[in-house]
Amino acid sequence: xxxxxxxxxxxxxxxxxxxxxxxxxxxxxxxxxxxxxxxxxxxxxxxxxxxxxxxxxxxxxxxxxxxxxxxxxxxxxxxxxxxxxxxxxxxxxxxxxxxxxxxxxxxxxxxxxxxxxxxxxxxxxxxxxxxxxxxxxxxxxxxxxxxxxxxxxxxxxxxxxxxxxxxxxxxxxxxxxxxxxxxxxxxxxxxxxxxxxxxxxxxxxxxxxxxxxxxxxxxxxxxxxxxxxxxxxxxxxxxxxxxxxxxxxxxx
Numbered sequence: 001x002x003x004x005x006x007x008x009x010x011x012x013x014x015x016x017x018x019x020x021x022x023x024x025x026x027x028x029x030x031x032x033x034x035x036x037x038x039x040x041x042x043x044x045x046x047x048x049x050x051x052x053x054x055x056x057x058x059x060x061x062x063x064x065x066x067x068x069x070x071x072x073x074x075x076x077x078x079x080x081x082x083x084x085x086x087x088x089x090x091x092x093x094x095x096x097x098x099x100x101x102x103x104x105x106x107x108x109x110x111x112x113x114x115x116x117x118x119x120x121x122x123x124x125x126x127x128x129x130x131x132x133x134x135x136x137x138x139x140x141x142x143x144x145x146x147x148x149x150x151x152x153x154x155x156x157x158x159x160x161x162x163x164x165x166x167x168x169x170x171x172x173x174x175x176x177x178x179x180x181x182x183x184x185x186x187x188x189x190x191x192x193x194x195x196x197x198x199x200x201x202x203x204x205x206x207x208x209x210x211x212x213x214x215x216x217x218x219x220x221x222x223x224x225x226x227x228x229x230x231x232x233x234x235x236x237x238x239x240x241x242x243x244x245x246x247x248x249x250x251x252x
Contacts (some may be wrong), residue, residue: 177212
């Protein structure tokens with residue numbers, strides 16, 4: 001089986017104030033991909049990331065905490081991908097992957113009226129499945145499903161995060177420069193920082209239409225939240241209803 005290994009490293013430094021003592025961090029990355037029999041590709045990856053406190057999280061009058069420590073995350077991922085009908089525009093690909101993030105000093109705030117604080121250790125883990133079908137360069141279908149393992153994840157991390165999320169998309173490109181895309185998402189109900197208070201499940205639809213006008217100019221028209229669904233992404237903050245948008249893109 002053929003295998004490819006990719007490695008990298010990134011360095012960063014941080015100081016909350018100009019004359020204050022700082023710290024430096026080194027974040028490595030490692031990825032492995034190999035081809036198995038029956039057109040299956042296996043992959044695995046590890047990466048480390050650091051998120052430093054911002055001026056807002058440190059010194060906000062309502063929720064700042066000058067004692068915040070930087071947040072670090074060790075991220076692991078493994079997956080299998082199977083190709084059908086070959087690679088390229090005419091193909092069908094199915095992928096299943098597992099992910100896990102182990103976080104130290106998670107920067108957390110339940111809501112905008114409370115102070116930021118660090119959570120010493122936390123975990124987010126789950127699985128994801130995706131499918132992409134492109135029987136021609138003009139018609140593509142995509143589907144995805146994400147499952148969050150709430151039992152193995154830290155409660156604060158999965159607040160307002162759907163344990164089940166389904167997404168579907170279809171793109172149609174006409175030969176005269178017209179492109180039509182439809183997106184659908186379905187999210188299960190979500191926990192919040194308030195005990196026994198859940199965010200309702202909801203479905204979200206959007207449609208995008210674009211038309212090329214010459215080699216550099218294209219016009220677009222979008223409809224977001226087509227069904228005017230009533231939902232909240234964050235407790236106490238209703239999301240926008242149906243929205244219409246029009247514009248243009250100019251390529252230099």
